[in-house]
Amino acid sequence: MYVARDWQDYELIDTGSGEKLERWGDVILRRPDPQIIWPLEKDSGMWREVHGHYHRSSSGGGQWDMKKQLPERWTVSYDQLKFHIRPTNFKHTGLFPEQAANWRWMMDKISAAKRPIKVLNLFAYTGGATVAAAYAGAEVVHVDAAKGMVQWAKENLQLTGIGDRPVRFITDDVFKFVQREERRGNKYDAIIMDPPSYGRGPGGEMWKLEQSLYPFVESCMNIMSEQPLFMLINSYTTGISPTVLHNILSMTAGRRFGGSISCGELGLPITTSGLHLPCGILGRWES
Numbered sequence: 001m002y003v004a005r006d007w008q009d010y011e012l013i014d015t016g017s018g019e020k021l022e023r024w025g026d027v028i029l030r031r032p033d034p035q036i037i038w039p040l041e042k043d044s045g046m047w048r049e050v051h052g053h054y055h056r057s058s059s060g061g062g063q064w065d066m067k068k069q070l071p072e073r074w075t076v077s078y079d080q081l082k083f084h085i086r087p088t089n090f091k092h093t094g095l096f097p098e099q100a101a102n103w104r105w106m107m108d109k110i111s112a113a114k115r116p117i118k119v120l121n122l123f124a125y126t127g128g129a130t131v132a133a134a135y136a137g138a139e140v141v142h143v144d145a146a147k148g149m150v151q152w153a154k155e156n157l158q159l160t161g162i163g164d165r166p167v168r169f170i171t172d173d174v175f176k177f178v179q180r181e182e183r184r185g186n187k188y189d190a191i192i193m194d195p196p197s198y199g200r201g202p203g204g205e206m207w208k209l210e211q212s213l214y215p216f217v218e219s220c221m222n223i224m225s226e227q228p229l230f231m232l233i234n235s236y237t238t239g240i241s242p243t244v245l246h247n248i249l250s251m252t253a254g255r256r257f258g259g260s261i262s263c264g265e266l267g268l269p270i271t272t273s274g275l276h277l278p279c280g281i282l283g284r285w286e287s
Contacts, residue, residue: 001267003276004100009076012097014047014272016040024085024093025076027051031091032062034238035278044272054091062091075159078103081131082159084152094126094152098266098279102232103132106190109230109286110136113189117229120181122174122193127153129192129232130167131160138190139166147171175205178219187225190232193217197237209237217252228257228287234266236280245283253285261285 011023017040020033028046030053040047051070056062064087073086078100085093110117110133117138121130126149130142134157144150150171157163170177174193195216199207217233224231231253233245242263249261263283267276 001265001276001278002101002282003267003269004098005269006104007078007097007100009078010097012268012270012277014040014044015270015275015277020277021047021050025074027070027074027085029087029093030054032056033277041273052087054087056091061089063089080160081128081135082161083126083128083131083156084159095128096279098268099128099234101266102234102282103128105284106192106230106232107132107136110138110190113229117189118187118225119190119192120188120223122178122191123195124153124192125149125194127156129194131156131162133190133192134162134165134167135160141168141170141188143170143172143174143177145171145173173205175207175216175219178216178223182219182222186223188223189225189227189229191220191224192232192234193220194234194236209235209240214248214251217248221252221256224253224257228253230287231285233283234280235282240281242281242283245281249283249285257285257287259285259287 009025013023014021015036018032018036020031022029028050030050051068053065054062055065073084075082076085083095085095087093119133119138119140121140121142124130124142124144127142130140130153134140142153150169154169157167195209197209246261246263254261265281266279268279270277
């Protein structure tokens with residue numbers, strides 16, 4: 001498991017009975033998590049002294065019950081990276097803290113390359129990986145279909161104090177963008193992707209990860225540079241094994257460029273129990 005251990009502004013305090021208790025800076029939130037199928041061992045007072053508690057609805061979705069007054073958004077830091085946090089209607093906060101394990105890895109890879117690195121971040125959300133790669137010195141192209149998420153990513157870049165770095169923010173369908181980049185002959189030294197389980201393109205195109213991921217990764221091979229540095233695939237799709245990502249990377253990047261592949265679960269340490277919460281999977285190819 002790749003565990004994001006070195007947070008200061010985030011803490012997974014406790015887990016149990018389908019919920020997690022988290023600290024985001026000075027704010028304590030309580031949210032559901034489908035992986036937490038074990039009981040709460042000890043109901044400490046902190047579970048009740050929260051700023052916000054997200055309740056799932058039996059009909060789908062849910063809503064926040066704010067117990068204490070919160071700012072509309074606030075800032076957390078990871079090393080020198082800074083991010084705006086805001087509870088959304090879908091229980092998320094705009095950041096997946098377990099991804100810090102990937103940010104650290106990619107920053108080290110980019111810094112150690114000792115050459116200009118061009119990174120493509122697909123399904124890029126609020127730009128955690130974009131900010132990390134840009135901070136490490138890479139040129140970045142950030143692509144997401146949601147205009148609001150792209151704006152949030154721009155703000156995170158400014159918040160970190162690197163708004164002058166060479167980052168292009170593009171609101172577009174990622175599949176069409178990759179196809180156009182191939183036609184234009186544009187190449188990237190590193191590609192990051194965090195594809196959804198399901199989705200629809202602007203023309204009604206259906207994306208289902210089990211059917212679409214392999215051909216999409218294969219198409220990305222055509223925009224990799226002659227000296228590629230890495231490819232990173234994240235997945236939160238239930239039932240997909242890290243070995244699946246290993247096989248896909250072996251048949252695409254590994255077959256074309258050689259290099260090495262490592263795959264596994266992402267996780268967060270749980271302060272109270274000393275256990276780890278699994279938070280999706282990753283596949284890394286590196287030259």
